[in-house]
Amino acid sequence: PARPGGTAVSGTRxxxxxxxxxxRRHLALVREHPGCTLVSVVDPDPTARDGHGAPGYPDVPTMLADTAPDGVIxxxxxxxxxxxxxxCxxxxxxxxxxxxxxxxxAGxxxxxxxxxxxxxxxxxxHHRRHSPLMAAARETLRRGTLGDVVAVQGSALFRKPDDYFADAAWRREPGGGPILINLIHDVDNLRALCGEIVEVQASTSNAARGFAVxxxxxxxxxxxxxxxxxxxLSDTAAAARSWEHTSGENPDYPHHPDEDCYVVAGTRGSLGVPTLRLRVYTGEPSWWAPFHTSVLDVAARDPLAAQLDHFVAVVRGETTPLVDGREGLRTLRTTLALTEAARTGHPVTP
Structure with missing residues (x-):
């Protein structure tokens, strides 16, 4: 295949x-990936879709009719x-x-x-499934290091600036709030760590911004x-207790390595994530006894880059999806159950 103008295209298109x-993060990763070629960018805004080194299209059907990508993000x-x-x-x-x-x-x-x-x-x-930090945490729980898991505390507290909403009006409307944009990541992480969620309760507020979400x-x-x-969860909280700020995996955000956004507690110990601070009893568990404290050693890697590697392998038929559509649907059901629980004031089974 060739680009317009006759330039040969190599790698996974x-x-x-x-x-x-x-x-834009996906675009940068595709351009940098040695096994990929960016062949097109779709966006209704010409100023957004142009300037990426590949043909731009206003919609997906037009792109597919004119281009033959191997995979679409x-x-x-x-x-x-x-x-x-x-x-697609x-x-x-x-x-x-x-x-x-x-x-x-339904969609x-x-x-x-x-x-x-x-x-x-x-x-x-759900790119955090590809995170080495999450992989190490899951393995610790799988081995039973904490004993029987009894409780988990999570936080997704951060302050989005006003221009975040001015740049994309859909973020102020139903379907664009922080539950579906942000908390869904944490729901998926907690499912991966602790298993299926069978009941949820929730309260929500829009008092800080007054948006429809x-x-x-x-x-x-x-x-x-x-x-x-x-x-x-809050996207108006001036705090650094979110995955973005604690994991250090996205360089666009300041890193606070001393903070955790999850603490998983079992009958013999607890694990902070993503610091991976592990505290376990070596003898009889008792609040009078000291913990043995350690930090799991994990090599850092951008999970979005790891996810792209995985997508390329799936496109080439070398593996099956780690997070397929059915798994994504389970996380969506659980996340939307939270909005229903907040609306009704009653517990909801996903």
Missing amino acids: IAVVGAGLIG VASPNARHTEHVLS VRAGVPVLVEKPVADTV AERAVSAAEDAGVPLLVG EDTAAVTMRFASGALGSVL
Whole structure:
């Protein structure tokens, strides 16, 4: 294949849909990847889609009619995910869609079923599943180092600037609040660490910004194992208790290496994530006894880059999706159950 003008194209041919905040990160990673070639950028805004070294298109059908990508990364606004995934599936092109897989369960079910029926790989961008920090935490829990997990505390507290909402009005509307944009990552992380969430309760507030969506939420969870969890979320809180600020995996954010955003506690010990500070009893567990404290040693890596490696391997038929459409749908169901619990004031089973 050749680019317009006759330049040969090598490597896995990737198109990116959506050139916003996260889309630009995907674009940079694709351009830098030695095994990928960026072949097109889709965005309705010509100023957003141009200047990336690849042809720009206003919509997905036009791009697919003119280009033959091996894979497509969908990073458009949440409400457009279903239609963009379906367009790729109908064309038989493997797709990596940013989380959430869709903004509604019905839309997600359509996309997931279509991909399964067509045999087209569908990956959901819960990129923290590719984090070495999460992998080390999961392995610690799998080995039973903490004993039986009984509780988990989580936080997603950060302060988004006003221009974040001025630049993309959809973030002020239903489907664009911090539950679906941010907390869904934490829901997925907690599912990966502690297992399925079988009941949720929540309260939300929009008092700080007054938008049509929440800016703050308090959540409680019951896991299938019997463990309980709580999470505080706010995108108007001047705090550094979020994955972005504690993990150091995204250089766009200041790093606070002394902070955790999760603490998982079991009957014999506890683990802070992402610091990976491990405190366990070496003898009989008792609040009178000292802990043995250590820090797990993990080599850092950008999980978005690792996710792109994985997507390329899936496109080439070398592996199956780590987070497929069905898994993304489970996380979406649980996350939307939180909004339903907040709306009704009653516990909800995802």
